[in-house]
Amino acid sequence: MTSSVSKLNKIFLAIGFFFLYVPMIVLIVYSFNGSERVNVWAGFSFKWYGELFRDEAIMSAVWVSVKLAFASASAAVVMGTLASLVLTRAGKFKGKTVFGGMVTAPLVMPEVITGLSLLLLFVGLANSIGWPEQRGFITIWIAHVTFCMAYVTVVVSSRLTEMDRSLEEAAMDLGATPLKTFLLITLPIISPALISGWLLAFTLSLDDLVIASFVSGPSSTTLPMIVFSSVRLGLSPKINALATIMILTVLIAAVISYWLVARNEKRQRKLSEISH
Amino acid sequence: MSRFNLKWLLILPPYIWLLLFFAVPFLIIFKISLSEAAIAQPPYTALFEYVNEQLTIHLNLGNYTWLFGDPLYFNAYMSSLKIAAISTVCCLLLGYPIAYGISRMSGSAQSLCLMLIILPSWTSFLIRVYAWMGILRNNGIINNIIMSLGLADEPIRLLNTEFAVYIGIVYTYIPFLILPLFANLVKLDNRYLEAAADLGAGPIKSFFTITLPLSKNGVIAGSLLVFIPVVGEFVIPELLGGSETLMIGKVLWGEFFGNRDWPVASTVAIIMLLILLVPILLFHRFQFKEMEDR
Numbered sequence: 001m002t003s004s005v006s007k008l009n010k011i012f013l014a015i016g017f018f019f020l021y022v023p024m025i026v027l028i029v030y031s032f033n034g035s036e037r038v039n040v041w042a043g044f045s046f047k048w049y050g051e052l053f054r055d056e057a058i059m060s061a062v063w064v065s066v067k068l069a070f071a072s073a074s075a076a077v078v079m080g081t082l083a084s085l086v087l088t089r090a091g092k093f094k095g096k097t098v099f100g101g102m103v104t105a106p107l108v109m110p111e112v113i114t115g116l117s118l119l120l121l122f123v124g125l126a127n128s129i130g131w132p133e134q135r136g137f138i139t140i141w142i143a144h145v146t147f148c149m150a151y152v153t154v155v156v157s158s159r160l161t162e163m164d165r166s167l168e169e170a171a172m173d174l175g176a177t178p179l180k181t182f183l184l185i186t187l188p189i190i191s192p193a194l195i196s197g198w199l200l201a202f203t204l205s206l207d208d209l210v211i212a213s214f215v216s217g218p219s220s221t222t223l224p225m226i227v228f229s230s231v232r233l234g235l236s237p238k239i240n241a242l243a244t245i246m247i248l249t250v251l252i253a254a255v256i257s258y259w260l261v262a263r264n265e266k267r268q269r270k271l272s273e274i275s276h
Numbered sequence: 277m278s279r280f281n282l283k284w285l286l287i288l289p290p291y292i293w294l295l296l297f298f299a300v301p302f303l304i305i306f307k308i309s310l311s312e313a314a315i316a317q318p319p320y321t322a323l324f325e326y327v328n329e330q331l332t333i334h335l336n337l338g339n340y341t342w343l344f345g346d347p348l349y350f351n352a353y354m355s356s357l358k359i360a361a362i363s364t365v366c367c368l369l370l371g372y373p374i375a376y377g378i379s380r381m382s383g384s385a386q387s388l389c390l391m392l393i394i395l396p397s398w399t400s401f402l403i404r405v406y407a408w409m410g411i412l413r414n415n416g417i418i419n420n421i422i423m424s425l426g427l428a429d430e431p432i433r434l435l436n437t438e439f440a441v442y443i444g445i446v447y448t449y450i451p452f453l454i455l456p457l458f459a460n461l462v463k464l465d466n467r468y469l470e471a472a473a474d475l476g477a478g479p480i481k482s483f484f485t486i487t488l489p490l491s492k493n494g495v496i497a498g499s500l501l502v503f504i505p506v507v508g509e510f511v512i513p514e515l516l517g518g519s520e521t522l523m524i525g526k527v528l529w530g531e532f533f534g535n536r537d538w539p540v541a542s543t544v545a546i547i548m549l550l551i552l553l554v555p556i557l558l559f560h561r562f563q564f565k566e567m568e569d570r
Contacts, residue, residue: 006377006380008373009373009376009377009380010377012370012373012374012377013373013374013377013378013389015370016370016371016374016393016450017392019370019447020392020393020396020447020450021396023404023407023408023411023447024396024399024404024407026407026410026411026417027403027406027407027410030410079289079290079293080290082286082289082290083290083294084567085286086286086287086290086291087567088567090283090286090287091283093283093287095291098299099287099290099291099294100560100564100567101560102294102295102298102299103294103567104559104560104563104564104567105298105556105560106298107501107559107563108500108501108504108505108555108556108559109504109505109556110504110505110507110508110509110525110548110552111505111508111510111525112508112510112525112528112529112545113305113508113545113548113549116305116528116532116541116542116545117301117302117304117305117545118297118301120301120304120305120308120538120542121296121297121300121301121304123318124304127318142297143297145293145297146293146294146297146298149290149293149294153567154563154566154567157567158566158567161567178282179282203398206400207400207401207402209401209402209511210510210511213533214532224400224402227400227402227403227406228402228511231402231406231409231515232514232515235406235409235410235413239403239406240410242403243399243400243403243406243407246399246400246403247399247403250395250398250399251395254391254395254398258387258388258391261387262384
């Protein structure tokens with residue numbers, strides 16, 4: 001590679017990171033602004049954080065969203081792992097093409113279509129079998145599990161195709177049942193993928209506005225719904241404070257996981273050096 | 277026999293779940309697109325009626341003829357496709373060099389840069405769109421800089437324009453393009469490029485004859501991951517676009533929540549689905565190849 005190309009690459013990377021991070025930095029800086037008007041700087045203040053924590057509508061929506069994201073991510077990991085095993089280990093079966101389509105399509109399906117179609121399903125079910133009586137937490141949960149499991153399937157199945165299959169075969173040859181082989185061999189090997197799949201599903205569920213707006217009922221308002229209705233009316237310093245807390249949480253989690261991965265890699269490198 | 281049962285025990289739960297909550301809803305949306313709006317609960321007429329021991333089917337193509345008759349819908353579809361296509365190209369022009377640059381890095385710098393690309397998409401999508409509202413406003417940062425430099429006397433209207441919509445889409449969707457592209461480019465064997473350089477090809481020539489053709493699958497997968505969802509995007513045109521920015525996701529939302537016309541909203545969705553059918557199938561082919569057992 002000539003140096004001119006790598007210099008050009010560096011410029012593009014710098015532009016890219018500038019573009020990605022400046023808006024967030026601006027958001028964070030203005031969350032500490034003492035002024036009522038978001039664009040005028042009136043000194044450093046924690047005022048909006050206080051207002052945020054006193055806002056009961058926002059706080060109860062945070063609670064609803066976190067509970068929902070936890071429940072959706074957990075179910076999506078179970079369903080997504082089953083779907084990945086079907087794709088990578090079950091071989092050929094009748095209807096595999098349809099199954100594959102239903103796994104990949106939710107990744108790109110426009111949210112307005114998914115949301116509307118699920119709502120119409122729930123309305124139809126309520127009319128014919130009387131369930132769900134009311135739309136709310138449970139209907140949003142079903143919707144979130146459905147689209148999150150597609151993402152989990154992508155993450156987990158890529159790990160399942162990469163892993164060394166001879167380990168599973170050896171266990172089976174030694175007389176382990178398929179279930180035992182899965183629990184003792186496959187599951188520990190794919191566990192990092194399960195964790196990242198769970199985290200991905202958690203953030204996707206926490207973030208969803210469009211699908212939740214269609215399938216929610218009057219009793220359950222999620223955080224994105226509150227943020228959206230407030231942002232629609234214009235800027236609000238309280239939302240800046242909320243955004244700052246979200247960004248910092250993600251940042252801290254990312255730094256910790258990066259450090260853990262780096263430490264793990266270093267340890268493994270040392271181990272392989274010793275063994276050689 | 278027990279092996280056979282076990283296999284279906286594995287297949288059935290996700291299969292039934294997806295069939296019920298992903299496939300069947302599309303049949304229902306299609307059914308309701310053929311009914312008429314009514315002031316009732318739910319607000320549409322029944323398609324099948326069983327009266328006097330006779331099954332009558334009310335097929336109503338009125339929503340479809342209505343959609344084709346009103347230029348508003350046609351323009352909204354066209355403008356959505358245009359906005360999605362242009363923003364996909366913008367994402368490619370900015371994202372390709374970034375993905376390429378990261379793919380040529382060494383171990384720790386590579387994982388750090390990759391994490392920096394992914395990190396913003398782990399924070400709220402809504403918050404990232406909101407951030408641009410503050411920057412692009414009439415008294416936002418960009419206009420403050422322009423006016424303090426004396427480049428303009430009056431603030432330039434940036435928010436509530438199509439330009440703002442493009443910024444928002446590229447900003448939020450670019451990681452979806454960079455990641456599959458990176459996964460593809462990182463597999464590129466450096467020896468091809470060295471061989472090309474030894475044989476006298478310049479960096480530009482070896483890019484167009486080697487790197488770009490070999491990364492074709494990554495380009496297609498990444499572009500479709502941006503293009504298809506952007507066609508139906510609602511939040512970005514709603515918050516950053518103006519009243520003249522027409523996108524079909526906004527129209528569908530308005531028909532459903534504003535006019536409470538469920539049959540027309542369903543018809544809008546069905547036609548959007550038909551338009552996107554080919555791109556979705558194309559995406560499926562690439563993605564499925566990645567996931568299936570080899």
